[in-house]
Amino acid sequence: MGDRGTETVVVTGASTGLGLALARRLLGSSYRLVLTARASSLARFAAEGIGEGERVHVRALDVTSAAERAALIDEIDARWGGVDVLVNNAGVMYRAVLEHLTHDEMVEQLEVNYLGPVDLIRRALPAMRARRAGRIINVSSVGGMMAMPTMAAYSASKFALEGATESLYYETRPWGIKVSLVQPGFVHSDAYQLVHLTSESQHSVDDVREAYHAHYEHMAPFIARLMRLSRATPERVAKVIERTMRRRRPPLRVPATFDAHLFAALRRLLPRGFYHWLLYRNLPRVKTWGQLGP
Ligand SMILES: NC(=O)c1ccc[n+]([C@@H]2O[C@H](COP(=O)([O-])OP(=O)(O)OC[C@H]3O[C@@H](n4cnc5c(N)ncnc54)[C@H](OP(=O)(O)O)[C@@H]3O)[C@@H](O)[C@H]2O)c1
Numbered sequence: 001m002g003d004r005g006t007e008t009v010v011v012t013g014a015s016t017g018l019g020l021a022l023a024r025r026l027l028g029s030s031y032r033l034v035l036t037a038r039a040s041s042l043a044r045f046a047a048e049g050i051g052e053g054e055r056v057h058v059r060a061l062d063v064t065s066a067a068e069r070a071a072l073i074d075e076i077d078a079r080w081g082g083v084d085v086l087v088n089n090a091g092v093m094y095r096a097v098l099e100h101l102t103h104d105e106m107v108e109q110l111e112v113n114y115l116g117p118v119d120l121i122r123r124a125l126p127a128m129r130a131r132r133a134g135r136i137i138n139v140s141s142v143g144g145m146m147a148m149p150t151m152a153a154y155s156a157s158k159f160a161l162e163g164a165t166e167s168l169y170y171e172t173r174p175w176g177i178k179v180s181l182v183q184p185g186f187v188h189s190d191a192y193q194l195v196h197l198t199s200e201s202q203h204s205v206d207d208v209r210e211a212y213h214a215h216y217e218h219m220a221p222f223i224a225r226l227m228r229l230s231r232a233t234p235e236r237v238a239k240v241i242e243r244t245m246r247r248r249r250p251p252l253r254v255p256a257t258f259d260a261h262l263f264a265a266l267r268r269l270l271p272r273g274f275y276h277w278l279l280y281r282n283l284p285r286v287k288t289w290g291q292l293g294p
Contacts, residue, residue, distance in 0.1 A: 013090025082127025211293020
């Protein structure tokens with residue numbers, strides 16, 4: 001086993017957004033930081049003034065690459081005796097109705113948001129179990145507690161992450177491993193501009209005569225507006241993640257923004273049928289949806 005003097009924190013997708021805000025927040029801490037991003041994004045760390053140091057290590061990790069996942073965890077096990085805190089933050093969002101998602105596009109979405117993160121966990125766990133300590137924080141979303149139209153694949157990936165994390169919470173508790181889901185809602189950022197359209201959803205966005213055009217036309221600005229109006233910033237969510245990392249008894253689910261608390265309460269308190277009716281009624285201009293196409 002390597003040097004165990006300092007706790008090692010791994011953050012995936014640390015090149016931008018919430019991951020970068022968390023990286024900045026932890027820079028002055030006593031943790032050893034392993035900040036990861038895809039090789040194509042590594043230059044962003046230097047641009048942000050984050051460089052290699054005694055306590056800061058920048059590594060290439062595409063979470064969809066089994067070879068890169070294995071290399072990262074093997075290196076950390078050998079040099080520092082294992083991961084102490086794994087923050088699975090990297091994520092992408094496909095914007096498409098279910099009918100506009102091919103099998104391969106669904107698998108791509110699941111690979112980044114679910115399959116990659118759970119494989120990192122699987123690889124980090126043996127060293128955590130050996131030490132009878134460790135923390136796993138999976139960044140989920142309000143999309144992991146409720147699904148909205150045009151977000152089928154994203155919600156499926158976050159629901160999958162939530163389900164697996166809930167099992168893990170019970171499975172690893174006997175070794176003292178602490179497992180949490182941090183659930184941000186709408187965050188004031190440009191992240192919504194980074195959503196991926198599939199080839200069919202792009203076609204529908206471009207063609208006013210396409211059956212689902214109204215879904216995209218009204219959902220996209222609706223969500224962009226909610227993000228613009230949100231008072232939650234990446235820095236505030238990073239603060240919630242850090243607090244979760246340091247809590248003696250972190251809860252399984254940690255809503256990270258005001259709307260996440262609100263939606264969690266609505267899901268808990270409202271009868272399910274009434275909740276779905278209410279959400280449908282409040283979708284933007286929903287009466288204009290479904291008027292075109294076969
Ligand atoms: N922002 C929000 O409103 C919001 C709300 C709820 C939940 N979340 C969740 O919070 C997490 C961070 O989101 P964000 O808003 O900060 O997003 P973001 O600004 O788009 O950043 C996403 C990060 O994930 C990385 N990434 C994407 N694909 C990757 C891959 N294949 N391998 C490794 N890294 C990859 C990106 O790296 P590259 O630089 O290489 O692209 C980037 O660092 C995600 O899990 C997201 O689902 C965000």
